[in-house]
Structures are given as C-alpha cells and as structure tokens.
Amino acid sequence: MISKKMEKMVTNNSAIRAMFEEGNRLAKIYGKENVFDFSLGNPNVPAPAAVKAAIEEILEEDSLMVHGYNNSNAGYEDVRQVIAGSLNRRFQTAFSEKNIIMTVGAAGGLNVILKALLNPGDEVLTFAPYFVEYRSYVANYDGVLLEVSPNTVDFQPKLDEFEAKITPKTRAVIVNTPNNPTGVVYSEETIKKMAAIMESKQKEFGTEIILISDEPYRELAYDGVEVPYLTKYYNNTVVGYSYSKSLSLPGERIGYLVIPDEMTDSENVIQAAVIANRILGFVNAPTLQQRVVAKCIDEKTDISYYDKNRETLYNGLKELGFECTKPQGAFYLFVKSPVADEKEFVTTAKKYNLLLVPGSSFACPGYVRIAYCVSHETIVNSLPKFAELAKEYK
Amino acid sequence: MISKKMEKMVTNNSAIRAMFEEGNRLAKIYGKENVFDFSLGNPNVPAPAAVKAAIEEILEEDSLMVHGYNNSNAGYEDVRQVIAGSLNRRFQTAFSEKNIIMTVGAAGGLNVILKALLNPGDEVLTFAPYFVEYRSYVANYDGVLLEVSPNTVDFQPKLDEFEAKITPKTRAVIVNTPNNPTGVVYSEETIKKMAAIMESKQKEFGTEIILISDEPYRELAYDGVEVPYLTKYYNNTVVGYSYSKSLSLPGERIGYLVIPDEMTDSENVIQAAVIANRILGFVNAPTLQQRVVAKCIDEKTDISYYDKNRETLYNGLKELGFECTKPQGAFYLFVKSPVADEKEFVTTAKKYNLLLVPGSSFACPGYVRIAYCVSHETIVNSLPKFAELAKEYK
Structure with a gap:
C-alpha cells in the first residue's frame, strides 16, 4: 500500500x-x-520567561496580523531584519532580511535547501558520527549521502579522507558543530582547512560545492569556546538554525536559513528556497513564534x-x-x-x-x-x- | 546553481x-x-476570542510541556483524542487518536500522505479547476498529476471523464469540497457515484486507489448545505484538514490528517505518514497551536x-x-x-x-x-x- x-x-x-x-x-x-x-x-x-511575556504582548495586537499568512513565504520582513541585525552584531557579517528565510525548525530548513539544490544522484558528504536524519533528508531529493569515517581519537573531522572523497558529483557538505552526538566543536583552524579543500576542489572540478552548516547547538558551547561563523570562511555556505535548544522551543518548529550574498547565484538560490519552503507544504514558518523569536532575540x-x-x-x-x-x-x-x-x-x-x-x-x-x-x-x-x-x- | x-x-x-x-x-x-x-x-x-484565552491558559502550564517535543511525531495523544471525538460526534465516524496525525497545516498534510503513498510515475487525478499547488505537491514525489476537465455548467465533477481517466497507474484522487476556486460543494449523490466508480476500478485493475480529501474549507458552507464526510462513503479515504480558515489561523500552520481503520493496510499507512512527517522536516506540528485547537474544538x-x-x-x-x-x-x-x-x-x-x-x-x-x-x-x-x-x- x-x-x-x-x-x-x-x-x-x-x-x-x-x-x-x-x-x-x-x-x-x-x-x-x-x-x-x-x-x-x-x-x-x-x-526563558521572556518567551511567555513576548507571547502575551503579541496577543494584544490585531489577531489577523498575529496569526495571518505572511506577505512573503520567507517570513515576516521585520523579524528577518532583527535576526540579520543580531547575526551582524555578533559575527561581523553583513546580512540583510533578504538573506534570512524563516523555516519550520532546522529540519525544515535542511529539507528546503536540499530540495533547492539537489539533482538526483548528487552526492552529499558528511562526517561520521552524524545525526541519522541527514540520510533521510538527502534521500528525499534522491541525493546520495556519503560519509567520512569517524576519527575516534578526538572526533575532529578527518580532512584527508574528506578531500579524497570529494568528486565532481559532490554537491554539498553537511557539518554540525557543536556536534550531535559527540559535543565536539570544530576549531577555526579546522574550518579554514576545510574551506581551502573545498575551494580547491571547486576549481579542480569546475563545480560549486555548498557547505551546509546545521547549527541547532550553536548557543550551547562551554568553557568559553568560540564556534566560528562559517559564512565568513567559505562563500558557498548556507546556515540552518533552530531555536529548539537556544530558547527551549523544540516543539514549536521555528528556525531559519541564512543564504549569504557571497554565495554563487545567491538571488536564485534564495528564490528557489522560498519556493521549496512553500511547495513542501511548510508555506511559512509559524507566525506567532516568528514574532516571539524576534522579541527574544537577545535571550539565552x-x-x-x-x-x-x-x-x-x-x-x-x-x-x-x-x-x-x-x-x-x-x-x-x-x-x-x-x-x-x-x-x-x-x-x-x-x-x-x-x-x-x-x-x-x-x-x-x-x-x-x-x-x-x-x-x-x-x-x-x-x-x-x-x-x-x-x-x-x- | x-x-x-x-x-x-x-x-x-x-x-x-x-x-x-x-x-x-x-x-x-x-x-x-x-x-x-x-x-x-x-x-x-x-x-475567535477563545483562541487568545486558550493561549493565555496554556502559558500558565509547564513551559517544557507547552513548547517541548511531542512523545510521538503524530502529535499530542490527548489533542488527537479530542479531535477524533469531535469528528465522531459530528459525522458519526469511529476514529480514535491513532487515526489522527497532527500536521503543519493541510499543505503539510498533503505532502506527508503523498510521500507515504506515491512511487515515481504514479498517477494522481484531480478535477479542474483546482488549487495549483497540487501539481507541485505531486511532483515532489515524482508523481504525475492528471486532470479531469472542468464542467463549466455548474462546476460539479465530470464523472464520465473521471471514470475514463482512471488507469492501473492511478494511485490517488484529490478532491477539494467546498472548492477553491469555485466555492462548489459536492453533493452526497456525487460522492456516492464517485465512490462507486473508484470501487469498481479498484476491482477491475486489482489496485488500491486512495481518495484524498483536502478540506480547509469544510466549515465554510452556506445556506445550510451539508458537506458529506468522505471516509463514510469510501474506505480508502484520507482527509487533510486545516484550521487556517475555520479558526483564522493560516499563518500558524496547524491541521491534521485522518487515516481511518477502514483503509487497506491502515496501520502501515499511518506509520509511513508519521515517518514522512518526521523526515520531511515537519517533525511534529507546532505544539502550542496543537493545544489551542484542542481547547477551541467547538469554536467556529x-x-x-x-x-x-x-x-x-x-x-x-x-x-x-x-x-x-x-x-x-x-x-x-x-x-x-x-x-x-x-x-x-x-x-x-x-x-x-x-x-x-x-x-x-x-x-x-x-x-x-x-x-x-x-x-x-x-x-x-x-x-x-x-x-x-x-x-x-x-
């Protein structure tokens, strides 16, 4: 059946x-x-208590605005502005609202960008151990997930094997740092090496390889460790973010994609992602929670x-x-x-x-x-x- | 790119x-x-004012419960019980919570059931004029949407053409009544004829043809007209519902699928739909809004x-x-x-x-x-x- x-x-x-x-x-x-x-x-x-306060405040507004369709399937423009501004302040990036697409969590965001990018048979690389759902997300669009074997010494990525496994069919690389399941954070040095390998392979094969950074755990870093913001190291980077852990809202399904201007053919990728968001049935990210995360932008x-x-x-x-x-x-x-x-x-x-x-x-x-x-x-x-x-x- | x-x-x-x-x-x-x-x-x-009141009431509960992951990707069990009970009272059906899967709106629900059912090349029939997104939803899973031409006399479905267009490759039929864009409601007589055609074609071809009823407008019916509940007329029926119009919550993306026990291989279809809901990136329907619709079950x-x-x-x-x-x-x-x-x-x-x-x-x-x-x-x-x-x- x-x-x-x-x-x-x-x-x-x-x-x-x-x-x-x-x-x-x-x-x-x-x-x-x-x-x-x-x-x-x-x-x-x-x-955070601010979430409850934000919802109560938003409920005083016009219900048609609070619960209505967004003017754009990318989400409320002002919410996206607030998020872009916050990223710019924290990571010295230069995003505007058009680089941000509100999504139904990071899982929704990953599906959206994979649908926007993958042709059947395209290869997507990731580093073991990895969140097992990546396999399904890639398979949804008839891509093939290939893995770099785990480095069980310290669970940092095996860059030699990574380099060897990039082929002309490699369309994307998924990284997840801080990592599920190891808790490991990739250092700036690692990111720079990884970016250099991808740049060189893009030239060698005349392809575009997209780095997809799955970042639900960005805010959960200990001992003052820095989690590098990947768009600054490699132009063809897309970030998938979720408020599931940072605001403890996992059931509410609210997150966003960042597609920077530096990316090749950025405008088209953004438009494809907005359409993918619509036709996969997400339509728009839940509206009340969009407003909540904007109001709680500095909450931790x-x-x-x-x-x-x-x-x-x-x-x-x-x-x-x-x-x-x-x-x-x-x-x-x-x-x-x-x-x-x-x-x-x-x-x-x-x-x-x-x-x-x-x-x-x-x-x-x-x-x-x-x-x-x-x-x-x-x-x-x-x-x-x-x-x-x-x-x-x- | x-x-x-x-x-x-x-x-x-x-x-x-x-x-x-x-x-x-x-x-x-x-x-x-x-x-x-x-x-x-x-x-x-x-x-309705009850929506605001419901949210305020829910916010007084434990935040971990209000905004947390659901125990099941199908949604809160008690919410699904309330919905099943309401359908049973209104339409003399016999659903339990296991027949209900909470979805990210009806658009999410349609994607979920199409992913659960379609193999590449499968045909899906619908009646023109129809909501243009059906074409994308079916194409997402490499199905082929075929249309029955519009009956411009009264916009009721052309059942002769429908019968002629069912082939051994026909996997599903999408109906939308009350209809977007015509506002037409299919009468009980029409539904019975349609069901008889599908039953007979299932026997003729030895196939299972699934009737997918897209019902965001169910509650918007005028002049006391009855909108028949389709699971009662044809066993292989799946209903996709949304609260977008009935509670004016279009931006919140909350709805559900009904997969009745009467459906062939029902348990497996339910399980496949729950997994599809998860791997498409919906994960679960937004939690706060799940609780809201349960509290507002009798609101109109x-x-x-x-x-x-x-x-x-x-x-x-x-x-x-x-x-x-x-x-x-x-x-x-x-x-x-x-x-x-x-x-x-x-x-x-x-x-x-x-x-x-x-x-x-x-x-x-x-x-x-x-x-x-x-x-x-x-x-x-x-x-x-x-x-x-x-x-x-x-």
Missing part, C-alpha cells in the same frame, strides 16, 4: 520505536524517576544548567573507567562501549534502567550517546547504576 | 510574484483603501461575515451582467471572463485597481477567481469599479 521508499523506512523505524516503547514500559514498572532515559535531545531547561537559555550536568556526568563516568572525549558543546556525551558490539552494551544498560542510544544510529558503532539534557537529579541518581553497569565489564 | 526541478518553478513563479508586487505598487500610489485586492485567500475574520469562525460578502458581491456582479455560479462554500467567486483570454480581462481590471487571479492558474482559462475574504467595505466600494469594468466589455 505504501511507497517503496517508505517501506524500507517503516521497517528500519521499528527498532527505534521498540526502544521508545521499552522506555515507557520500564517507567510503568519501576516509576518514571527510576528510569534514566538518556535517549532524547529534548531540552530540560524551560524557555541557561547553559550553566547543562554545563553542570556535563561536568557531573563526564567526571562520574571517567571515574568509573569509561572512555569519552569531553564535549565542548551541545548536550551529548559520546562514550566508548566496553565491548565492540555497543548494541549488546545498550541492552545490558537497560537492565539498570539506563536508556542509551547505540552509536550505530550515528554511523559510529562501538560507542553510545548519552543525552544529558535531563534533570541534574537524574544525572546524580544514574551514577550508581552506571557503577553497577561498569562492574559487569570488569 | 539550483536543481533542475526548481529552475522551472523559479521561472514560473515570476508571474505570480510580479502580480503580488503590482498590488503593493498600486497600494503605494492610490492608497491601500483604493486598491481592491481579491487575490489572496487570507481570512479577514479575526480568530463567524461565517455570516463571509456570507454577507458572498451575497453582496454575487448579486452585485450578476446585476452588472457577469456570469457566475453561486458558491455554496469557501470564500471565492469564480466568474466568467467576458473575453476568452481572461488574462487580458485581469489586466484590464487592474486599471480599476481590481486585483483578480486568472483561471489559468487553476487549470481553467476563461474565468477569474475573486477571493471575498476581505472587509465588507472593500466589497461595497469595489462594485462601482466592477461597473466601470463591465462597461468596457459592453
């Missing part, structure tokens, strides 16, 4: 679905507080909350003998499984009500992802369980 | 864009109140407002000698152009600051669409302009 493409996805989906249901099952037996669900990237920090989520979790969990696990690169951003730890088959480790962990995600789901077997965007109490109470788990592998 | 598929769309888009800019240009010269913009289906009735937009516009405009235009089928639903009049080339008529109308949409945009040349979801004042003040326009063609 369903399409051939979807048949495969429904089959694959069952595993993830089964794990999710397992979590619910365990919670029913042991009580929610005794199940340590580290599987989802759902922020546990409430939205309380990252000290995640930072505290990061320190407690990282130190706790290291003490127990687990191997892990200390993350500089996002809210994930990517921990080496004590046995090669990390799915077995995940199954064992479940005995202690610890719900982890196998690295295979991120094209990096032998590791597990722990999402620490949970309450600090959950972190603290989980450590004795991790201790019991560690014992099994000694 | 952009994909081949999008190149064509960017070229075609320029015409619509030009018209939109023309409206803005005229408004600047003559003042907004002297430009009669009948081009957009943007409701002019404010959202003030259709007497549109009804008044309908009467004034329809009677006014008839008196001036224009030909038009009186619409029973939606908020559009589909008026016969006094000259065969309706684009010429649209251009002439522009001289009087009357902005109309050519029927060619709905696969029905020789007609123009007038969206009367504007203020009553605009309707009244436009009539002398229509009178001047009519004179040109006498």
Whole structure:
C-alpha cells in the first residue's frame, strides 16, 4: 500500500520505536524517576520567561496580523531584519532580511535547501558520527549521502579522507558543530582547512560545492569556546538554525536559513528556497513564534544548567573507567562501549534502567550517546547504576 | 546553481510574484483603501476570542510541556483524542487518536500522505479547476498529476471523464469540497457515484486507489448545505484538514490528517505518514497551536461575515451582467471572463485597481477567481469599479 521508499523506512523505524516503547514500559514498572532515559535531545531547561511575556504582548495586537499568512513565504520582513541585525552584531557579517528565510525548525530548513539544490544522484558528504536524519533528508531529493569515517581519537573531522572523497558529483557538505552526538566543536583552524579543500576542489572540478552548516547547538558551547561563523570562511555556505535548544522551543518548529550574498547565484538560490519552503507544504514558518523569536532575540537559555550536568556526568563516568572525549558543546556525551558490539552494551544498560542510544544510529558503532539534557537529579541518581553497569565489564 | 526541478518553478513563479508586487505598487500610489485586492485567500475574520484565552491558559502550564517535543511525531495523544471525538460526534465516524496525525497545516498534510503513498510515475487525478499547488505537491514525489476537465455548467465533477481517466497507474484522487476556486460543494449523490466508480476500478485493475480529501474549507458552507464526510462513503479515504480558515489561523500552520481503520493496510499507512512527517522536516506540528485547537474544538469562525460578502458581491456582479455560479462554500467567486483570454480581462481590471487571479492558474482559462475574504467595505466600494469594468466589455 505504501511507497517503496517508505517501506524500507517503516521497517528500519521499528527498532527505534521498540526502544521508545521499552522506555515507557520500564517507567510503568519501576516509576518514571527510576528510569534514566538518556535517549532524547529534548531540552530540560524551560524557555526563558521572556518567551511567555513576548507571547502575551503579541496577543494584544490585531489577531489577523498575529496569526495571518505572511506577505512573503520567507517570513515576516521585520523579524528577518532583527535576526540579520543580531547575526551582524555578533559575527561581523553583513546580512540583510533578504538573506534570512524563516523555516519550520532546522529540519525544515535542511529539507528546503536540499530540495533547492539537489539533482538526483548528487552526492552529499558528511562526517561520521552524524545525526541519522541527514540520510533521510538527502534521500528525499534522491541525493546520495556519503560519509567520512569517524576519527575516534578526538572526533575532529578527518580532512584527508574528506578531500579524497570529494568528486565532481559532490554537491554539498553537511557539518554540525557543536556536534550531535559527540559535543565536539570544530576549531577555526579546522574550518579554514576545510574551506581551502573545498575551494580547491571547486576549481579542480569546475563545480560549486555548498557547505551546509546545521547549527541547532550553536548557543550551547562551554568553557568559553568560540564556534566560528562559517559564512565568513567559505562563500558557498548556507546556515540552518533552530531555536529548539537556544530558547527551549523544540516543539514549536521555528528556525531559519541564512543564504549569504557571497554565495554563487545567491538571488536564485534564495528564490528557489522560498519556493521549496512553500511547495513542501511548510508555506511559512509559524507566525506567532516568528514574532516571539524576534522579541527574544537577545535571550539565552541557561547553559550553566547543562554545563553542570556535563561536568557531573563526564567526571562520574571517567571515574568509573569509561572512555569519552569531553564535549565542548551541545548536550551529548559520546562514550566508548566496553565491548565492540555497543548494541549488546545498550541492552545490558537497560537492565539498570539506563536508556542509551547505540552509536550505530550515528554511523559510529562501538560507542553510545548519552543525552544529558535531563534533570541534574537524574544525572546524580544514574551514577550508581552506571557503577553497577561498569562492574559487569570488569 | 539550483536543481533542475526548481529552475522551472523559479521561472514560473515570476508571474505570480510580479502580480503580488503590482498590488503593493498600486497600494503605494492610490492608497491601500483604493486598491481592491481579491487575490489572496487570507481570512479577514479575526480568530475567535477563545483562541487568545486558550493561549493565555496554556502559558500558565509547564513551559517544557507547552513548547517541548511531542512523545510521538503524530502529535499530542490527548489533542488527537479530542479531535477524533469531535469528528465522531459530528459525522458519526469511529476514529480514535491513532487515526489522527497532527500536521503543519493541510499543505503539510498533503505532502506527508503523498510521500507515504506515491512511487515515481504514479498517477494522481484531480478535477479542474483546482488549487495549483497540487501539481507541485505531486511532483515532489515524482508523481504525475492528471486532470479531469472542468464542467463549466455548474462546476460539479465530470464523472464520465473521471471514470475514463482512471488507469492501473492511478494511485490517488484529490478532491477539494467546498472548492477553491469555485466555492462548489459536492453533493452526497456525487460522492456516492464517485465512490462507486473508484470501487469498481479498484476491482477491475486489482489496485488500491486512495481518495484524498483536502478540506480547509469544510466549515465554510452556506445556506445550510451539508458537506458529506468522505471516509463514510469510501474506505480508502484520507482527509487533510486545516484550521487556517475555520479558526483564522493560516499563518500558524496547524491541521491534521485522518487515516481511518477502514483503509487497506491502515496501520502501515499511518506509520509511513508519521515517518514522512518526521523526515520531511515537519517533525511534529507546532505544539502550542496543537493545544489551542484542542481547547477551541467547538469554536467556529463567524461565517455570516463571509456570507454577507458572498451575497453582496454575487448579486452585485450578476446585476452588472457577469456570469457566475453561486458558491455554496469557501470564500471565492469564480466568474466568467467576458473575453476568452481572461488574462487580458485581469489586466484590464487592474486599471480599476481590481486585483483578480486568472483561471489559468487553476487549470481553467476563461474565468477569474475573486477571493471575498476581505472587509465588507472593500466589497461595497469595489462594485462601482466592477461597473466601470463591465462597461468596457459592453
């Protein structure tokens, strides 16, 4: 009954679905507080109080304006101006509202730009481990996702392999820094090297290779680390942003794309993206939330909350003998499984009500992802369980 | 730089864009109140007061729940229960929450179900005149949209031609009643005949043909006319609904799909649709608005407002000698152009600051669409302009 493409996805989906249901099952037996669900990237920090205040303020305005269609499918012009201005102040860029397209989250934005750019058979490169949905997003437009293998020493990108894997069919490269699932941030030096490789390959092949920067975790960086703004290093860059983590609004689906003037054929790409946004059925980003993010442009989520979790969990696990690169951003730890088959480790962990995600789901077997965007109490109470788990592998 | 598929769309888009800019240009010269913009289906009735009250009430709850990810990409279970219950009460159906998938508007919903169902080359039938975006939605999944020619006598579907055009490759049929752009409502008799044709063709070809009912205008029906609920007449029916018009929330992108148990392989279709919703980048429908529509389930937009516009405009235009089928639903009049080339008529109308949409945009040349979801004042003040326009063609 369903399409051939979807048949495969429904089959694959069952595993993830089964794990999710397992979590619910365990919670029913042991009580929610005794199940340590580290599987989802759902922020546990409430939205800033300013979000509520902004909504209340907006509701006093004319309902036809608040909830109506936008004049442009790219979103409210004044909202896009506010965002461009904020980026310009923070990153010394020179965007105007026309470079910003409001999207239904970063996931919506990635789909929009991939639809605007990809012809069937085009190759898209990304670095393992990576957010598994990239594969589906690229497949939606009949592109082929190819991966650079993981560098398990420090999870920085393997640039030699990257260079070797760029072909005349390479249309785009997706990077995600701060990274899901490793928490690693790419340094300015890395970005410069990456940009130089892409520039040189563009010349060699006479092609345009677009760098797509998926940035839902931009604001979640610790220890004062800088997250370089990629449009400044490489002209053919598109940024996909989301307020899901920075304002704790993941369910509201609000984000934007940045398509800079420096990009080749920029005007056309912008127009194609606006049309893709419309015909994929997004039409426009949700209007009330567009206004909210403009009003909350200088608001920040309380990252000290995640930072505290990061320190407690990282130190706790290291003490127990687990191997892990200390993350500089996002809210994930990517921990080496004590046995090669990390799915077995995940199954064992479940005995202690610890719900982890196998690295295979991120094209990096032998590791597990722990999402620490949970309450600090959950972190603290989980450590004795991790201790019991560690014992099994000694 | 952009994909081949999008190149064509960017070229075609320029015409619509030009018209939109023309409206803005005229408004600047003559003042907004002297430009009669009948081009957009943007409701002019404010959202019911209950919407504001609902949002304020929801904001008092835990922000993590209000703005967080849903447990299921299908949307909040309790919201889906409320919607299923409301449909069951109104239409004597037997839906539960699992039959409802919350979507980013009806446009999002149509994309989701088409992605779930279509293989490349599959045929989708619809009845001219039709909402032009169907062509893009079907093309997104490499389907082929085929049209049944318009019945310009009363704009009811031509069922003989419909029957003749169903082939073994026909995968879906899209209907839209109340209809954009004609305002026509399909009678129960029509629906029964249509269902019988599809049942018989399914048997003849050994195929499954899915009826997709696009229903953003369901609640906008006048003169007490009944809009039949299609799942009751044909098992393989999927309904796409939107609150854009019924609660005047077009910018908020909130709607749902109904996939009934009676449908062949229903469980699989539901699962495929939920996954399609996720991988197309919608992820989940906006959370705050999900809660709003549940709280406002019994609220209705003030259709007497549109009804008044309908009467004034329809009677006014008839008196001036224009030909038009009186619409029973939606908020559009589909008026016969006094000259065969309706684009010429649209251009002439522009001289009087009357902005109309050519029927060619709905696969029905020789007609123009007038969206009367504007203020009553605009309707009244436009009539002398229509009178001047009519004179040109006498």
